[in-house]
Amino acid sequence: MAPRAVVISPDPSHGSGGVERMCLLLARVLEGQGWDSTIVGPRQASTQWQFRLGLGYTSVSRSSLHEAMAEEPDLIVSNGYLGAGCSGDVPRIHVYHGTMIGDTRSEATVLPVRERLRRTLSAGATELVAGHCATKLVCVSESAAKEARRYYRVKVDAVIPNGVDTEVFAPRDQAGARARLGLRRDARYALFVGRLQHRKGSDLIQGAAQRAGFELLIAGTSGARGARHLGVLDSDALADAYAASDCVLFPTRYEACSFVVLEALACGRPLLTTRVGWMTTFLRDIPEYDALCITPTLEDVTTRLRTFTDIDTDRLASTARAYVLAHNSLRRYAEEWQPLLGGLRV
Numbered sequence: 001m002a003p004r005a006v007v008i009s010p011d012p013s014h015g016s017g018g019v020e021r022m023c024l025l026l027a028r029v030l031e032g033q034g035w036d037s038t039i040v041g042p043r044q045a046s047t048q049w050q051f052r053l054g055l056g057y058t059s060v061s062r063s064s065l066h067e068a069m070a071e072e073p074d075l076i077v078s079n080g081y082l083g084a085g086c087s088g089d090v091p092r093i094h095v096y097h098g099t100m101i102g103d104t105r106s107e108a109t110v111l112p113v114r115e116r117l118r119r120t121l122s123a124g125a126t127e128l129v130a131g132h133c134a135t136k137l138v139c140v141s142e143s144a145a146k147e148a149r150r151y152y153r154v155k156v157d158a159v160i161p162n163g164v165d166t167e168v169f170a171p172r173d174q175a176g177a178r179a180r181l182g183l184r185r186d187a188r189y190a191l192f193v194g195r196l197q198h199r200k201g202s203d204l205i206q207g208a209a210q211r212a213g214f215e216l217l218i219a220g221t222s223g224a225r226g227a228r229h230l231g232v233l234d235s236d237a238l239a240d241a242y243a244a245s246d247c248v249l250f251p252t253r254y255e256a257c258s259f260v261v262l263e264a265l266a267c268g269r270p271l272l273t274t275r276v277g278w279m280t281t282f283l284r285d286i287p288e289y290d291a292l293c294i295t296p297t298l299e300d301v302t303t304r305l306r307t308f309t310d311i312d313t314d315r316l317a318s319t320a321r322a323y324v325l326a327h328n329s330l331r332r333y334a335e336e337w338q339p340l341l342g343g344l345r346v
Contacts, residue, residue: 003074005035084130094134098256106254140257163333164262171268172243190214191245201251212305242267265320
């Protein structure tokens with residue numbers, strides 16, 4: 001009988017968020033390495049009073065661990081503030097996708113003081129416990145590992161960046177992609193992928209695109225006034241959206257290892273993004289890509305949108321795709337996890 005692994009996801013019902021997508025990806029890797037894998041999540045959300053008292057994160061975290069233990073697993077993989085607590089004799093790998101403290105600091109200008117304290121103290125404490133009680137600790141980027149050590153004083157066992165399907169997310173014919181999405185052949189499009197959150201720079205994208213003469217495309221759960229909303233796309237349609245765009249605009253203020261970044265680079269599209277998270281590692285190895293990087297201000301994003309075509313983006317895109325193929329393919333992702341999983345297999 002195959003050993004049983006349970007992955008704890010914030011929401012097992014979908015894969016639209018970064019952590020949820022990583023859980024789906026890791027479940028595939030586990031199955032490929034001989035595990036019987038299952039994805040679970042918290043049974044119920046915290047009550048209003050638990051949330052107000054700052055106990056919501058702890059309640060949800062314990063609920064998720066309870067759901068995982070009910071599956072009688074041989075291995076648990078938990079994420080973020082989920083899964084904190086003792087899992088008995090069952091080994092648990094905990095994954096940090098950044099930290100709640102770092103995330104909260106990136107949104108300090110828009111969050112009420114009470115919410116900043118709730119996230120920092122309640123969620124931060126729960127994340128700390130989740131890491132300290134785990135058998136092994138994994139971070140999805142060097143920046144996430146640095147934060148985990150700084151804020152939680154944990155020992156990081158491995159840094160394993162996210163993986164991307166480089167066969168689906170690959171260069172495609174732009175005209176064909178635009179036709180399939182019902183877009184104009186001769187328009188100028190800038191694409192934003194993800195939730196419209198201040199942390200991701202969503203407050204900058206429409207104004208910058210309009211000033212620079214681009215029509216903004218948004219692929220995600222919600223749209224914005226003046227932009228064309230493509231909706232939530234499956235992988236094939238999302239690859240078309242990347243191909244159809246003249247550039248991908250992602251002025252994020254905080255990331256650990258963004259799937260949007262990996263997908264855009266794998267698709268060979270010019271990516272205008274910030275120097276945060278996994279991008280710091282990428283820029284250390286490919287410093288010339290800094291020519292396309294931005295700071296999250298309306299002025300800088302607008303300027304880069306107006307001028308990025310003056311740069312040899314084809315050469316940069318080719319170099320970036322080669323890097324992702326070498327470091328972030330699904331095969332490489334599975335190889336990075338294999339030693340960690342092999343040491344825990346019963």
